[in-house]
Amino acid sequence: MNTLNPWRLGVALALTAAALYAVCALAFVFWPEAALRFFNAWLHGIDLQPLPATAKAVTAGAFAYGLAGLALTAFVAGALFGFFSNWFNVRVKPRRRR
Secondary structure (H helix, E strand, O other), rough: OOOOOHHHHHHHHHHHHHHHHHHHHHHHHHHHHHHHHHHHHHHOOOOOOOHHHHHOOOOOOHHHHHHHHHHHHHHHHHHHHHHHHHHHHHOOOOOOOO
């Protein structure tokens, strides 16, 4: 079986999450109402509509802080996924079908 490089997988997931975070932030800067409606559809009944009245503008510092936190979390998740995937590939033998 193929093995995964946990470090490369972590970096790939971190870069993917960072790109999606940047797109999300831009959507909220340029189209706040549409972005809010889009994410409201994902939350299964939680109403986000009252948020725009109290929402703060996106600052460079808040963007950088969120980007760094999400990228770090995604890196750890990707690296752990790669590690455990390799670990299970070595230790768990697939059953043969009859």
